[in-house]
Structures are given as C-alpha cells and as structure tokens.
Amino acid sequence: MSHLFYNYEFARSLWRAFCEGFDVQWKPYMDMPTLIAWWKQTAKSLHFKKVWISGFSLVPSVIWQERNARIFEGVSKSSRHCFVMIKSEISLQMTAAIGSPLSFSSSMCAKRLGISRVRYKPREVMEICWCPPQRGWVKLNSDGCSLGNPGKAGAGGIFRNENSEILQFFRTFLGVHTNFEAEMIAVITRLEFARDMGITHLWIECGSVAVVLLISKGRIPWVCLQKWMSLTSYLNSLTWKITHCMREANPVADFLAKTAAKFEVSSPIQSWPVLIAIELEVDC
Known part of the structure; x- marks a missing residue:
C-alpha cells in the first residue's frame, strides 16, 4: 500500500495537489493508522467534508491506474493531468450541501477542486409554542x-x-447560585x-435538560435534597x-426569574409588561 501514498514522486505530488485544494498541507511518511486518524481529524474543520473523505479512495485509485499503465502499457500521464481527472470525477459525483453561504476561501476551494454544484441547505424554520395541559391537569x-x-x-x-388561565405565579430571589442550582x-x-394549592395532576415544564433528567431519575443534588425529601409524600400522592x-415556549417563567435576580425581589408582579402580556395572550 505504501506506493499509493509515499514511495514515488508521482504519488506524493498528486496527494499534495489534492490537499492544497483544501489549503491543507500534505503530511507524508506517516504509518497507515496515523494517516487515517489525521485524515478523519482534518475533515472536521473543512467545509467540504464528503469530498475530502472521498479523496482517500479516489486519489489512490488514480495512482494505481497510472502505476499499472506505466508498468504494463508503457504509457504515462503527468500528475497534473491525473489531478484534472480527479477534479472531473469530483465534479460528476459530488454535490456539496452546506448550511451557510460560502466564505471566499471556501469558494476558492470549490473552484480548485472542481466542485461545480454547491447548494445550500434551506434553513429549517420550526414554530415553538406553549401548549396547555390536558383536561384536569395544571x-x-x-x-x-x-x-x-x-x-x-x-x-x-x-x-x-x-x-x-393563570392560577398563580411566583418569583423568588435566591441569593448567589449557579444556573443549574437556580433551575433545580x-x-x-x-x-x-403546588402542594399548598392542592394540585393533584401536575405537568412541569423546565428549560434545563439536566434538571429534567435528574428529577425524572430521582437523583436530586444535595443543595435541594432536604426540600425534596419533605415533598416525598406529596409526590407519591400526585399524578x-x-x-x-x-x-421560546417558556418566556413568562424566564421573565419572572430574571427580574427576581436582577432586582433582588420576591414580590409578585403588579402588572405584566406589554411583551409578556402579548406572550400570555398568544399562549391562550
């Protein structure tokens, strides 16, 4: 396999040309596991990852064909001519899909490699709404x-x-804590x-994935463990x-938490700001 990568100048020049198309410096004289690891790692920082990955099989294929032609048919092509063949193959087979407009350097890369069909993935627009609970729930x-x-x-x-309909809302200043602790x-x-309000069917929505997972598994951090243990009997009686x-589906609670922290207050809101009032109306 080494003759496909290192052993003679034709192979090395073809690899250099391919890598330079990506503004990447070819690193010869690596053993095969190291070379594969380097190739995969380099792909992560490139715009045209699929083209780069395909090059690991496309370039050796052209080198192998040229080697056989020179040995068995007595004909040869220059590395420059073979690189044109590689670009033609890329142009025929590769449609590069990217999620953002190309930078100047990436546009030059596409030109150097013959990537003629560059299309942009359309941005996926997702509407996020607050949804009311099912009947009988809060x-x-x-x-x-x-x-x-x-x-x-x-x-x-x-x-x-x-x-x-709003049954109750609260905001509380907590002192000094991390985001995670505040969420929990x-x-x-x-x-x-909820216990004091006598709620029997409760659906909790929280913006922290970590908090949701820990509470779902009953793995409560020490900062809240005592309060959690005092709620055990209520939670056992509760659906x-x-x-x-x-x-985007939690703007009202977010507003209450931020104002509590910013103004160091635990008092209720006397009147909703216009934007929050609009959010409440949209939720309805």
Whole structure:
C-alpha cells in the first residue's frame, strides 16, 4: 500500500495537489493508522467534508491506474493531468450541501477542486409554542437564572390550567447560585407551592435538560435534597410528569426569574409588561 501514498514522486505530488485544494498541507511518511486518524481529524474543520473523505479512495485509485499503465502499457500521464481527472470525477459525483453561504476561501476551494454544484441547505424554520395541559391537569412552567453563573440568582414559575388561565405565579430571589442550582431550586420550590394549592395532576415544564433528567431519575443534588425529601409524600400522592421545553415556549417563567435576580425581589408582579402580556395572550 505504501506506493499509493509515499514511495514515488508521482504519488506524493498528486496527494499534495489534492490537499492544497483544501489549503491543507500534505503530511507524508506517516504509518497507515496515523494517516487515517489525521485524515478523519482534518475533515472536521473543512467545509467540504464528503469530498475530502472521498479523496482517500479516489486519489489512490488514480495512482494505481497510472502505476499499472506505466508498468504494463508503457504509457504515462503527468500528475497534473491525473489531478484534472480527479477534479472531473469530483465534479460528476459530488454535490456539496452546506448550511451557510460560502466564505471566499471556501469558494476558492470549490473552484480548485472542481466542485461545480454547491447548494445550500434551506434553513429549517420550526414554530415553538406553549401548549396547555390536558383536561384536569395544571401545567407549571418553571425557570431559574443566575447573573454571573455563579451570581445573583432568581426563580420564576407560573401555573396555568387546561384553559390557559393563570392560577398563580411566583418569583423568588435566591441569593448567589449557579444556573443549574437556580433551575433545580426553582422546580422544587414550585412543587411546594403546588402542594399548598392542592394540585393533584401536575405537568412541569423546565428549560434545563439536566434538571429534567435528574428529577425524572430521582437523583436530586444535595443543595435541594432536604426540600425534596419533605415533598416525598406529596409526590407519591400526585399524578405528575416533568418534561423539557425550549426557551421560546417558556418566556413568562424566564421573565419572572430574571427580574427576581436582577432586582433582588420576591414580590409578585403588579402588572405584566406589554411583551409578556402579548406572550400570555398568544399562549391562550
């Protein structure tokens, strides 16, 4: 296999030409496992990854054909001519799909390699909405924030029923905590409010994947463990679930948490700001 990569000047010049098309310096004289690892690692930083990966089989194929032609047929082509053949093959087979407009350097790369068909992946637009709970349930949207991580932290939460009506909302200044701690404390303190409100069917939505996973598995960090243990009997009597939601579906709780942290307050909102009022109306 070494003659396909290193052993004579024709092979080395063809590899150099292919790599230079990507503005990558060819590194000869590596053993095969190291070369494969380097090739895969380099692909991660390139715009046209599929073209680069395909080169690992395409270039040796051209080298092998040229070697056989020179030995058995007595004819030869220059490395420059063979590189044109490689570019033609790339142009025929490769349609490079990318998610963003090409930079100047990437456009030059496409030109050097003969990538003539470059198309852009259309951006996927996804509408994210808050959804009311099923009949007989109450949904709690909870959020926590830390200004500094760690820094001044706040927790916010809002309870709404199946008709999107606000049953209760809260904001609490927590002192100094990390974002994760604020998110976890926000959920657990809101569970205490749910207990006091006598809620029997509760759907909790939280913006932190880590918090959702830990609570689902009952793996509560020490900072909240005592409060969690005090809620055990209530949780056992409760029909409940916890799920993750995108930030776009949680703007009200996010507002409550941020204002609690920013202004160091735990008092309720007297009147909703216009943008939050619009969000509540859209949710309805």
